[in-house]
Amino acid sequence: MHKKIADEDLLGEKFLSNISVDIVIFGFHNRQLKILLLRFKNTSLYALPGGFINEEEEDIEEAVERVLTERTGIKDIYLEQFGVFGSKKRAFGATHKHIHESAGKTTELNPWITQRFVTVGYYALVNLKETVPNPDDVSDFCGWIDINEIPTLAFDHKSIIEKALESLRMMLDLKLAVFNLMPESFTMNDLQSLYETILGKKLQRTNFQRKMLSLGILERLDKHWTGGAHKAAYLYRFDKNKYNEMQKEEMNTNKF
Amino acid sequence: MHKKIADEDLLGEKFLSNISVDIVIFGFHNRQLKILLLRFKNTSLYALPGGFINEEEEDIEEAVERVLTERTGIKDIYLEQFGVFGSKKRAFGATHKHIHESAGKTTELNPWITQRFVTVGYYALVNLKETVPNPDDVSDFCGWIDINEIPTLAFDHKSIIEKALESLRMMLDLKLAVFNLMPESFTMNDLQSLYETILGKKLQRTNFQRKMLSLGILERLDKHWTGGAHKAAYLYRFDKNKYNEMQKEEMNTNKF
Incomplete structure (x- = not known):
């Protein structure tokens, strides 16, 4: 919350009271799972991207999409709502005051x-x-940080990230949306790294490969020669059409 | 929302603005899955129990628990947060006005x-x-209605119920919390009825029984003689200790 928005903006625009959105943006790179964080100006306090909902113009999801685009430059992003944080101890007035004053506001x-x-x-x-x-006007840094190296966070953002990770882990079994984290083509090892990083544990290679191939949504491409000491590995591409069909089926099936 | 609370109450107490809670309370009886609904005074409009969050005193979950106790008389109820409904088209001023005026307010x-x-x-x-x-002061009915016989609902409560059912179905595979819907002891047929009602389809009897027994959380009691033409069936009891152990394990395991 409160990141894009300067005091001037808030005075001009009318947002809903008492409700904000915060977004845990996951990205995967060099076999590391990362989160987009902001750092408030002249502090060592980091926070999640977030914002408020325009009272007249925005559905809650539209507000989330706007914040995402403002902070990352991209659109049409895979989104899941995973929790509501409504403790009465989330009375963050003092922290907001500190952040604003540090930013000269x-x-x-x-x-x-x-x-x-x-x-x-x-x-x-x-x-x-x-x-x-892209940082906002109360932050001087916006960038990707490894989930194993999360710095001190403002507010209750640490527990929000923990809940997001927990939901992402649960989702691994239910949906295939994690493919949104992968590039256009990838090796089976790349994909296994992603699952291992999210689950926080090593997986058995042949089991993983069998399970993934059995889903029927991976298209095998040419071999990829890395030039290193390893054998050339097959590249795979994610078959979006088959994926969409499966998502529909998943809604209607159950393991009984 | 707005159910327990009379205008007078709202004037006296300070609630958070722009945010409410609505609760889909599921109950199971005579092999039917039911939902607790209210009917607004002098209308044929039904709605879910709901309410607002006391600004100084309540976490959001505390507000939900208060509403639950007010409407059902019971405490310590199994609760899951399943969705946030934040469309800008949820501008319900006219409906609220109608409901209040029908109730003489x-x-x-x-x-x-x-x-x-x-x-x-x-x-x-x-x-x-x-x-x-227990109805509130703008409703003249509060009771259990079969999910297949839901009447006309106010606001967007129909889609809230649909989303709740969808989440409940997904949860069947992930958690064993549906046992909260069962009485102290029950037959395997009773339990199968519950699953069939939630899933909206018939299940194969021997598969269901095998899966349930394999969970290791059912304790077999004596046979139960119904007096009918059917054979006497075993009664089962849900082993809460084993269940709690399993829930902990579930949090740490994954199907890979």
């Missing part, structure tokens, strides 16, 4: 920002290489 | 009720027989 003109917010958590799965991270 | 003293609300959907799983449904 004041909350006096806009006490609205210091009220209690219930925030709705979304996660997004993006191809990291397509993004151009 | 006015919204003029309290225009707060006619603002835009983003609502957070929870579902609850209860043992229907333990509840004592």
Whole structure:
């Protein structure tokens, strides 16, 4: 929340009270799972991208999509709503005041920002290489940080990230949406790395390969020669049409 | 939302703006899956139980628990947050006005009720027989209605119920929480009826029985003689300790 928006903007525009959105944007690169974070100006405090909902113009999802595009430059991103954070202890007035004052602003003109917010958590799965991270006017850094190296976060953003990861892990068994994190073509090892990073454990190679191929959504391309000591590995491409068919079926099937 | 609360209450207490909670309370009885609904006074409009969040005193879950207890008389209920409904078309001022006027009240003293609300959907799983449904002061009926006989609903409550059912179906594979819908002891047929009702389809009897017994959380009791033409069937009891152990394990395992 509060990131794109300067005090001036808030005075001009009318947002819903007491409700914000925060977005855990996952990207995968060099076999690392990363999250997009902002750092507030002149502080060592990091935070998730987030924002508010325009009272007259935006559905909640439209607000989330706007924030995503503002921070990453990309559109049409895979999104899941994974939790609502509504503790009464989320009374963040003092932190908001500190952040604004560090950025050379004041909350006096806009006490609205210091009220209690219930925030709705979304996660997004993006191809990291397509993004151009863009800080807002109370932050001086916006970039990708490895999930194993998350710095000190403002507010309750640490527990929001933990919940997002938990939901992502649960989703691995239910949906194939994690393919949104992969580039156009990839090796089976690349894909296994992604699953291992999300699950936080090593997987058995032949089992993983068998399971993935059995889904029937991977198209095998040519072999890829890395030039290293390893054998050339097959590249795979994700078959979006088959994937869409399967998603439809998944909605209607159940393991009984 | 807006159910327990009279205009007078709203004037006295301070609730968060723009955010409400709505609860799909599932109960199971006579092999039927039911939902608790209210009917607004002097109308044929039904709605889900719901309410608002006390600004100073309540976490969002505490508000949900309060509403649940007010409408059912019971506490410590299994709850899941399943979705957020934040369309800008949820501008329900006119409907709220109609409901209040039908109940002999006015919204003029309290225009707060006619603002835009983003609502957070929870579902609850209860043992229907333990509840004592209790209408609020704008409704003249509060009771259990079969999910196949849902009447005309106010607001977007129909789509909230559909989403809740969809989440409940997904949960069948992930968690064993549906046992909260069963009485202390039950036959395998009773349990199968519950699953069939939630899934909306018939299941194969021997497969179902094998899967259920393999979970290791059912304790077999004596046979139960119904007095009918059928054979006596075993009664089962749900082993809560084993269930709790499994839930912990489930959090840490994954199907790879």
